Amino acid sequence: MATLHKPLALIAEITHRCPLHCVYCSNPLEMIAAKKELATHDWVRIFQEARQLGVLHLHLTGGEPAARADLKELIQAAHVAGLYTNLITSGIGLNESRLAALVEAGLDHVQLSIQDATEDRANWIAGTKAHAHKIAFAGAVNKLRVAFTVNLVVHRQNLDHLEEMIAFAEQLGPNRLEIAHTQYYGWALKNRAQLMPTREQIEQCMSIVEAAQKRLAGKMRIDCVIPDYYARYPKACMGGWGRRLLLIDPAGQVLPCHAAGVIPDLKFDNVRDRSLEWIWNKSAAFNRFRGEEWMQEPCRSCERRTEDFGGCRCQAFLLTGDMTATDPACSLAPMHHLVTSQQIEKHDLREETTDVSWSYRATVE
Amino acid sequence: MPRPSDSSRPRFAAGCRWGSHGEDRVVLFPEGMIRVEATGLSILELVDGQRDVAHIISTLAERYPKADPTKIREDVLSFLEKLHDKRVVDF
Ligand code: SF4
Ligand code: SF4
Numbered sequence: 001m002a003t004l005h006k007p008l009a010l011i012a013e014i015t016h017r018c019p020l021h022c023v024y025c026s027n028p029l030e031m032i033a034a035k036k037e038l039a040t041h042d043w044v045r046i047f048q049e050a051r052q053l054g055v056l057h058l059h060l061t062g063g064e065p066a067a068r069a070d071l072k073e074l075i076q077a078a079h080v081a082g083l084y085t086n087l088i089t090s091g092i093g094l095n096e097s098r099l100a101a102l103v104e105a106g107l108d109h110v111q112l113s114i115q116d117a118t119e120d121r122a123n124w125i126a127g128t129k130a131h132a133h134k135i136a137f138a139g140a141v142n143k144l145r146v147a148f149t150v151n152l153v154v155h156r157q158n159l160d161h162l163e164e165m166i167a168f169a170e171q172l173g174p175n176r177l178e179i180a181h182t183q184y185y186g187w188a189l190k191n192r193a194q195l196m197p198t199r200e201q202i203e204q205c206m207s208i209v210e211a212a213q214k215r216l217a218g219k220m221r222i223d224c225v226i227p228d229y230y231a232r233y234p235k236a237c238m239g240g241w242g243r244r245l246l247l248i249d250p251a252g253q254v255l256p257c258h259a260a261g262v263i264p265d266l267k268f269d270n271v272r273d274r275s276l277e278w279i280w281n282k283s284a285a286f287n288r289f290r291g292e293e294w295m296q297e298p299c300r301s302c303e304r305r306t307e308d309f310g311g312c313r314c315q316a317f318l319l320t321g322d323m324t325a326t327d328p329a330c331s332l333a334p335m336h337h338l339v340t341s342q343q344i345e346k347h348d349l350r351e352e353t354t355d356v357s358w359s360y361r362a363t364v365e
Numbered sequence: 366m367p368r369p370s371d372s373s374r375p376r377f378a379a380g381c382r383w384g385s386h387g388e389d390r391v392v393l394f395p396e397g398m399i400r401v402e403a404t405g406l407s408i409l410e411l412v413d414g415q416r417d418v419a420h421i422i423s424t425l426a427e428r429y430p431k432a433d434p435t436k437i438r439e440d441v442l443s444f445l446e447k448l449h450d451k452r453v454v455d456f
Binding site for chain 1: 367379381384452
């Protein structure tokens with residue numbers, strides 16, 4: 001039996017509703033309707049149970065969390081329960097006074113995602129006119145005493161403007177900048193062919209980030225992780241299955257990660273029926289990939305298995321059809337060709353926006 | 366890497382605050398938490414945006430009369446510098 005760790009973070013997808021239509025959205029293709037969402041009192045109970053279980057950080061996300069009218073009550077309840085609250089938002093639906101009320105209620109950290117440096121390009125990726133609003137929102141955040149991260153979501157369609165994007169993000173005044181390569185789940189997987197960066201872009205990205213880190217040292221922290229499609233080894237997805245994190249979807253299902261819903265054999269328990277403690281400790285889904293029993297070769301005898309746990313189970317399933325396979329992102333994986341075949345060395349012809357046809361994330365009511 | 370001066374008034378950076386993890390006192394910040402123990406804890410408990418560095422050093426020197434004052438000074442300065450680097454403390 002694997003040692004049971006205590007969760008440190010809870011990702012609360014409080015709604016799937018969102019006014020944006022980002023092509024890289026990691027929400028599932030089948031989103032949850034508003035009428036199925038958990039009620040305020042359910043979340044209040046969850047936050048208390050989560051804290052008792054050991055959770056320190058709460059990440060309120062969605063969809064757009066501000067689409068819920070009770071966001072302030074939720075933040076207050078989380079704060080009272082003793083959780084550190086992070087809000088991951090597009091800023092849409094939050095004007096200065098509503099944001100101030102959230103900070104008053106105990107919000108600790110705001111994370112704003114940015115799609116590109118210029119308005120047209122950014123709105124094209126978001127499928128909505130959101131960019132100008134985000135600039136105004138950043139201004140409102142700066143007036144308050146709250147930690148502020150700007151998140152640049154990068155992929156082939158904007159990596160050529162990374163320097164401009166960083167310069168733009170600086171003007172928004174965050175404490176920290178996160179450069180997040182798109183991960184291929186949900187809508188992003190549907191749009192993978194249009195989003196996959198080239199190897200040339202990844203290499204440039206690394207040197208641009210290094211230069212920016214030097215230039216901005218002491219002023220703004222910059223974090224960037226190499227996308228696993230171009231790395232040698234996979235990431236320790238979510239810090240290992242059922243080891244550090246849990247995610248609750250808008251309808252109350254508890255999952256070990258964002259994408260776990262794609263694995264057909266797994267049955268997820270719901271907070272409406274079970275305590276969070278039971279689900280973490282006892283549920284079949286959380287125990288499915290704990291420890292090493294489930295692993296195949298080469299992971300089973302690989303030295304790195306205690307660091308990356310064989311990579312992402314959802315990616316393994318999505319690409320190979322086998323949920324216990326070595327993550328194909330790993331260079332040692334027998335199915336690594338599934339990833340290398342997607343890699344692009346470089347693109348000589350710069351794509352025009354009109355050349356790209358992709359699926360915008362759908363609307364859910 | 367800036368060092369605080371005697372007159373700097375260190376305080377927690379925006380988004381950094383105390384929390385507890387089991388028996389341990391921790392500082393929570395957006396990307397995670399750090400455990401603070403022993404010397405670090407006694408320094409950080411004096412960080413409130415009001416006291417300046419000289420005050421923090423003299424308070425600790427009074428509290429630990431047997432410790433070498435130069436060492437206390439060095440501990441305080443390097444600890445605050447380290448936390449500033451992690452963006453936990455501003456001064
Ligand atoms: S559409 Fe964009 S803003 Fe909305 S949830 Fe998806 S990624 Fe976030
Ligand atoms: S073989 Fe498995 S354990 Fe080893 S590096 Fe690859 S994914 Fe990780």
